Amino acid sequence: MLIRKPAATRKAEIVEAALRLADELGPDRLTTEAIAGAVGLTQPAIFRHFPTKQDLWEAVGARIGELMEERWAAVPADEGRATDRVRALVATQLGLIQATPAIPAILFSRELHVENQGLRRAFLELMSRFHRLIAGLLAQARDDGELCPELDPDDLAALVIGLPPGLAVRWSLSDRGFDLGEEGRRLLELQLRGFTSEATRRSS
Amino acid sequence: MLIRKPAATRKAEIVEAALRLADELGPDRLTTEAIAGAVGLTQPAIFRHFPTKQDLWEAVGARIGELMEERWAAVPADEGRATDRVRALVATQLGLIQATPAIPAILFSRELHVENQGLRRAFLELMSRFHRLIAGLLAQARDDGELCPELDPDDLAALVIGLPPGLAVRWSLSDRGFDLGEEGRRLLELQLRGFTSEATRRSS
DNA sequence: TTGCTAAGTGAGTGATTACTAACTTAATGG
DNA sequence: CCATTAAGTTAGTAATCACTCACTTAGCAA
Structure with missing residues (x-):
């Protein structure tokens, strides 16, 4: 039965x-x-x-937050170059969007924005933490001589965290006609290369 | 009456x-x-x-396309450095999102994706044209010696067009708590700087 | 085995919403 | 000034949807 x-x-x-x-x-x-x-x-x-259905949306939002944190946590915190950890973290974001493609639409949905301000703030907080995480790694990379010293790690991090959602727009419009992870990783290489100090670029 | x-x-x-x-x-x-x-x-x-309401959505979609094209057309085609025209084009995107903040949500909405595949394809075509436009300008900038010659203009363009929507996510989550245009222009400077050839950077 | 708890059902409701039909009247061209 | 056209109204409908309530029974503990 x-x-x-x-x-x-x-x-x-x-x-x-x-x-x-x-x-x-x-x-x-x-x-x-x-x-x-x-x-x-x-x-x-x-x-x-x-x-209520709003309670359901709240749970869905919380679940997305959990999924993000789980994936971040799976990135080893203290091994390899700082830039490699940035690569790994961005890869988790790309993988998450691929596995749960509703996320971008939910981030822009008004379930979140008009209906549930608290949840919106929770996502903002989550994103801020991700931003700080990336910025910290980039600062470390800079101190290690990997990145150009005069660039602000906060701004660089803003570019890096914008990459997955920015790419997701094209992915979505193209009816998911390409591999989001692959394309994202390629573009991130290009992005990081732009931040690289000349000394490092020559030596590697 | x-x-x-x-x-x-x-x-x-x-x-x-x-x-x-x-x-x-x-x-x-x-x-x-x-x-x-x-x-x-x-x-x-x-x-x-x-x-039907779908006809209305179709008209809304077409209108967004018009708004985009109008703004691109307002950027003078043949004056100034190629990179300055890229700056101007990105600024139009940022301005459009600021003036019509529903656009990102509509781009991800299922009105577009499940309900109206034709409109989705129209947006993809629009985005592709924008991509080619930016890529062409970046190629020109490269030929002018402004950009690093070994970087692929297509990939660089992908990063550039992803910047406004990528930033829009944070803007949206922050309840539009900062100036999208200002922040976008600052980040674009950083982005372009990463693409710049060393010779140019030293000389300017 | 039994009794209790709570997961699930069947049947229904009021509100909302896209859409229709029949009618009205403002605007325009001759 | 009048006739025609078409923009807009009033009144309504069928469908959908979040949500309720009274009832049933699966699963577990004693």
């Missing part, structure tokens, strides 16, 4: 289905009916786990 | 209102009722001008 699962498990299933369907249908067209169907439940069952 | 306007004028008013409201309410929450209210008409009047 029907298998009942503990609430925590179901909640996770629902959030995951919501993320997938938000991509397939668009964040706006995401209905509780569609989610229920994907999970294999009736529509009212969703409301047992999330009293 | 009620002022009647020719269909062409009303259509333009409706599209403009839709663009503004798509930002305020989100592209998803954009209802014919809200548009009608903003234009000063009753809701069914919208359907006299646009038989």
